[in-house]
Amino acid sequence: MAPQKRTAEEADALLEGIQVLLLDIEGTTTPISFVKDKLFPYVRENVETYLTNHFAEEECVGDVTALRELAAKDVADGVEGAVAIPGAESPQDAVVKAVVDSVGWQMNQDRKSTALKQLQGHIWREAYKQGKVKGELFDDVAPAIKQLVEDGKKVYIYSSGSTEAQKLLFAHSTEGDLSESLTGYFDTNVGSKTESDSYKKISEEVGVKPEEILFLTDIPQEASAAVKAGMKSQLVVRPGNAALTEDDKKNFPYIESFDELLGAEDGTKKLAPGEEGDADGDQEADDANGDGDEAEAVEGEESNQ
Known part of the structure; x- marks a missing residue:
């Protein structure tokens, strides 16, 4: 299905009163297939080598310690399949x-x-820096983020x-380095993404009222x-996401492309009347100054044809 297009007015309505956009990654900015078929398999295939090569380093020691403590709690709680990690x-x-066994099980x-996400992140860091992995984004994401930031929003x-x-x-x-376009990042240290308290904490941390924040996600x-x-x-x-139910569509607005936030057919933000490059705006400005006689004459001739 082709992405729905919105008018500039409709796009403005989507962002009315919004100061901050909060974006999910998997299934929102990035194809689920990238995470599922590239990032996760990379960890499985390289975790043993990574641990062996960095075992004595402080960061790796911290990763292993966190996983060991989590495993001990799982075992104590009787979690089926939990793998104990030696001291x-x-x-x-x-x-x-x-x-390796514990990571695979988790x-x-x-x-x-x-603890798991922390180790995965360190393994991916090495992969990114070595050029073995590049972060995949949907084509509409980078241009939209840059435009929204230019428009004064924080992302x-x-x-x-x-x-x-x-x-x-990122x-x-x-699409290159988008670091300068992003103000900050949040993970599960702030809380689960399905708990409202997590979003309250984020609102407090960014210093913006909750109603001034728009959260985009593929998960109802x-x-x-x-x-x-x-x-x-x-x-x-997005392609590859779980289909929304009719109730989901009734309960929440939804978009198929970040282009819809900009309200332009080609994904670029429409210029406001009077801005450079907007012929209609220039004409409206001329009319307001009494210089629209020629256009009016043309319109008159057309109406008489």
């Missing part, structure tokens, strides 16, 4: 094997633990992936949590 005094090979369960990211992984994706994207439960916190939210329909 720091254990042989390196034993610890690495247990961490990813199979689609867990979004902060933040909120994803279950670590803030470091988020920064890497700094090493297929996340949109609901944001709205409960007082934010505005719109669902984003």
Whole structure:
């Protein structure tokens, strides 16, 4: 289905009163397939090598410690399938094997633990910097973000992936480095994306009233949590996303392209009357100054034909 186009007036209505845009990543700015088919498999294929190469480094020690503590809690809570990780005094090979098994199990369960996301982010950082991975964005995302920022909006990211992984994706994207266009990043350290308190905290941190924030996501439960916190939210329909139900469409506005936020057929923001390059605006300005006689004469001739 081709993306819906909106008029400039309709686009302005979507952003009326909005100072901050808060963007989800997977299924919103980035194809789900990129995360599912590229980023996650990269971790599975490289986690053992990464741990072995960086095992004694402070950052890696911190990653392993966080995973060990999480695993200990899971085991104590009787979580089925949880993999215990040996203590720091254990042989390196034993610890690495247990961490690899634990990471694989968590990813199979689609867990979004902060400890897991932290290690994944560090593995991806190495991949991005080595040029083995580039962050994929939908074609409409980068131009829209840049235009919105030019229009005075602030753009933040909120994803279950670590803030470091988020920064890497946008700094090493297929559309170049978008870091300067983004004001900040939030991850699960602020709370779950399906809990309204998370969005209240974000509002407090960015220093803007909830009703002045627009959250874009492909997940209705996340949109609901944001709205409960007082934010505005719109669902984003993208190829590969789960289909929205009729109730979803009734409960939330939705867009199929960020172009709709700009209200232009070609994805560029329409110029306001009187701005350079707007022929209609120039004519309106002439009319207001009494210099529209020629245009009026032409219109008169056309009406008589």
